[in-house]
Amino acid sequence: MSNKKAVLLMSYGTPYEISDIMGYYTNIRNHHEPPKPLYDELVSRYKAIGGTSPLAKISDAQAKGLQAQLDQEFPGEYQVFVGYKYIHPFIQDAVKDILAAGIKTIYGIPLAPHYSAFNTGDYHARAKEVLVNHGDVTYVEAKSWWQNDDLIHFWSDQLVALKPQIDQPDTKVILSAHSLPMSIIDGGDSYRDEVEANMRTVVKTAGLTPDQYTIAWQSAGRTEQKWIGPDFVTVAQNLIEQDNIKHIISASVGFINDNLEILYDVDIELKQAIETKGGKLTRLQMPNDDPKLISALKAEVLKLAKA
Numbered sequence: 432m433s434n435k436k437a438v439l440l441m442s443y444g445t446p447y448e449i450s451d452i453m454g455y456y457t458n459i460r461n462h463h464e465p466p467k468p469l470y471d472e473l474v475s476r477y478k479a480i481g482g483t484s485p486l487a488k489i490s491d492a493q494a495k496g497l498q499a500q501l502d503q504e505f506p507g508e509y510q511v512f513v514g515y516k517y518i519h520p521f522i523q524d525a526v527k528d529i530l531a532a533g534i535k536t537i538y539g540i541p542l543a544p545h546y547s548a549f550n551t552g553d554y555h556a557r558a559k560e561v562l563v564n565h566g567d568v569t570y571v572e573a574k575s576w577w578q579n580d581d582l583i584h585f586w587s588d589q590l591v592a593l594k595p596q597i598d599q600p601d602t603k604v605i606l607s608a609h610s611l612p613m614s615i616i617d618g619g620d621s622y623r624d625e626v627e628a629n630m631r632t633v634v635k636t637a638g639l640t641p642d643q644y645t646i647a648w649q650s651a652g653r654t655e656q657k658w659i660g661p662d663f664v665t666v667a668q669n670l671i672e673q674d675n676i677k678h679i680i681s682a683s684v685g686f687i688n689d690n691l692e693i694l695y696d697v698d699i700e701l702k703q704a705i706e707t708k709g710g711k712l713t714r715l716q717m718p719n720d721d722p723k724l725i726s727a728l729k730a731e732v733l734k735l736a737k738a
């Protein structure tokens with residue numbers, strides 16, 4: 432029995448090496464192996480960003496940063512664990528480690544600030560399935576935390592710093608987030624509404640006027656289904672071709688980390704699409720292990736501890 436509380440940080444996870452990609456992708460596809468062309472295409476995207484994504488190291492740094500901030504303020508009270516949905520250490524294994532340590536209170540926080548039953552809701556479900564026969568363990572979950580002031584300011588401060596450029600008539604900010612199949616949104620999922628509310632809060636905090644920004648979606652799957660749109664590549668190219676825009680400022684507020692969707696979909700794909708049309712791309716920095724992000728996570732832990 433321990434008075435310690437566990438903080439469980441949960442995310443998608445990323446392959447550690449190329450040889451992990453098949454198992455990882457199979458898990459994402461609900462335990463169905465991907466067809467060879469899809470697999471090859473994913474491998475080529477990871478290879479294009481250097482073989483693997485920095486995401487695993489960043490998640491570790493976030494966990495260490497949070498542990499350090501909590502230890503400083505509440506010595507010995509918290510232990511931070513990390514669990515992934517699609518690769519080891521799995522969320523379920525992290526919860527088993529927490530139980531083995533004799534910890535009776537768990538604060539579950541997704542490393543993704545917008546709630547989606549499909550995504551972050553499922554992280555919590557995976558954690559709780561391990562606790563079914565552990566009535567003495569309390570699991571408290573963070574739903575959305577994009578409203579956190581430090582996180583909002585992480586984005587709005589960068590926009591304010593770019594204000595002289597944003598005020599130029601040939602410049603436009605594109606705010607983006609990962610798309611989802613429309614069938615999920617039509618089923619009542621709050622993800623799109625949360626993301627758009629987040630984007631509006633960021634631009635309002637930065638003092639942007641409505642003509643200075645637009646909202647778009649990125650990284651939609653290559654499937655027949657309808658996904659949330661418009662896609663940011665199309666939006667960027669239309670701005671350049673039809674609206675005399677020369678400079679696009681990309682803010683992927685849907686994510687908190689440098690990952691495949693940033694380093695490939697923005698830094699390679701979007702950039703090339705913009706440059707092909709004669710435009711120029713500036714991408715805002717991602718929070719990663721910035722002190723503002725760590726403070727946001729700590730604030731979330733303290734909120735759950737008070738609840």
Ligand SMILES: CC1=C(CCC(=O)O)c2cc3nc(cc4[nH]c(cc5[nH]c(cc1n2)c(C)c5CCC(=O)O)c(CCC(=O)O)c4C)C(CCC(=O)O)=C3C
Nearest residue numbers: 443444445446459460484486543550609611652690691692
């Ligand atoms: C909403 C959302 C987020 C944001 C919220 C959050 O951050 O949690 C997110 C994040 C991420 N998604 C990631 C990786 C992948 N997602 C895929 C596929 C899919 N994602 C989806 C949704 C999301 N995904 C969906 C609806 C699919 C279709 C799959 C299906 O249901 O059939 C695929 C398969 C190939 C492909 O389609 O590209 C991969 C490799 C990585 C890690 C990247 C790295 O390694 O750096 C991260 C952070």
Ligand SMILES: [Fe+2]
Nearest residue numbers: 443459609650
């Ligand atoms: Fe994904």
